[in-house]
Amino acid sequence: MNAERERKEQIWELPIQTRDGEFVAQYSPKGLRSLNFPREQGRQAHLPKGAAIPLEIHGWHEQTTKALVNTLSGLPIKDFPPLDLSSGTEFQQRVWRVLKNIACGKTLSYGEVADEIGDRKAVRAVGRACGANPIPVLIPCHRVLASKQKLGGFSGGLDWKRKLLAREGVLLLE
DNA sequence: TAAGTGCGTCGTT
DNA sequence: AACGACGCACTTA
DSSP states (O other): OHHHHHHHSOOEEEEEEETTEEEEEEEETTEEEEEEOOOSSOOOOOOOTTOOOOHHHHHHHHHHHHHHHHHHTTOOOSOOOOBOOTTSOHHHHHHHHHHHTOOTTOOEEHHHHHHHTTOGGGHHHHHHHHHTOSSBTTBOGGGEEBGGGBOOOOTTOHHHHHHHHHHTTOOOOO
16 A cells, blocks of 8 residues: 555666766655765766656755755755655654764664664664665755764765765864 | 674565 | 664673
8 A cells, every 4th residue: 555655656767977977866746755866877867758847846856856966965955845754664764864863974873773763772773764765865864873983884885975075174083 | 802693573476 | 473783781701
């Protein structure tokens, strides 16, 4: 039922050119639904042929593009497009909302994120939820570190995590 | 003290 | 029932 509804609901997929390659954004009628890192082997975003992009989504895409470019430059995001986080479980959405509030240049540990959602012991589950983040960079899961300022993991590849943090001036131990 | 082992704990598959 | 993008306490060298 959930899957059916998602299948039925139209999704627009649009590319974003950056100095780090072509990201791909997906929009549902509710907002930005996912953001993908550049693919290794030139798999391009498939735009709906001849289908006009709704004005509203075009506007969201502008916001996404600016937000992405800013973060890739280590700058704060001025305004966000609406985010459609409905693909996540309630727990995941709780985690993602915490991540979204981590300011540029700041970091939290997985444990601190767990504290924020009210259950310290859920640390490992928090790590999992970070890995499931559908909108990396804008939802800055790269700002979540392991304890003692250690790098921790990153589903998009640790190189990305290191690069993003370096551009924000975050110092790592190790 | 740096590096390695074991285990609690919790959401997801 | 098993597995993590963890964190601690506790060995070892």
